[in-house]
Amino acid sequence: MKQNYIHKMIEFGLLAKAGKVLDLGCGKGADSILLAQKGYEVTAVDIKKQSFEDPKIAFIQSAIESFDIKKNTYAAIIARNVLPFVNDKNKVERILKVMTEGLTEEGCMFLTVFGVKDDWFGKEHMSFFAEAEIDLIVSKLPIKVFEKNAMEGFGLTMSKDIKYWNVFSYICTKKVIR
């Protein structure tokens, strides 16, 4: 299940029991909808217009590069499969820093980037990272990595084509985990 990381954040006590959550590049909102069902007040951001029925989801149409993430505001910030669509790696690094600043003191975040073995590697308007490169960027953030996964293999795209995926994902937390 794609939302495993949300269950993991809850199971390991990384996610505050209530509060605001920011879903960057929400798409159709699988993550936003689940989090709203769990009672969080969700702000869902996407460059393309999306609509949600759940009153706990506030949709804002914006590029994540220009969305103003207010400091010390969110119990969780999610950037699942959206950072690869920001073509400037310096911008990706800046967004990650602003994401960490947007978390409350005990906040947690989830992010994915695509690796250089991904089938889409070399596509214009996208960014791809070598594993060591993204590890270094994440290690410099003022946040701890709770879990990192390196995934590669064939799988479906959102338009149901098959491609080779190479995805690095990180669950990060500001909380001290004993």
Ligand SMILES: C[S@@+](CC[C@H](N)C(=O)[O-])C[C@H]1O[C@@H](n2cnc3c(N)ncnc32)[C@H](O)[C@@H]1O
């Ligand atoms: C692969 S989908 C991921 C959707 C969702 N996060 C998920 O994991 O199911 C990527 C989404 O990012 C959005 N997107 C692409 N570039 C963006 C940008 N610069 N700012 C905000 N959203 C963007 C697309 O419109 C699309 O909805």
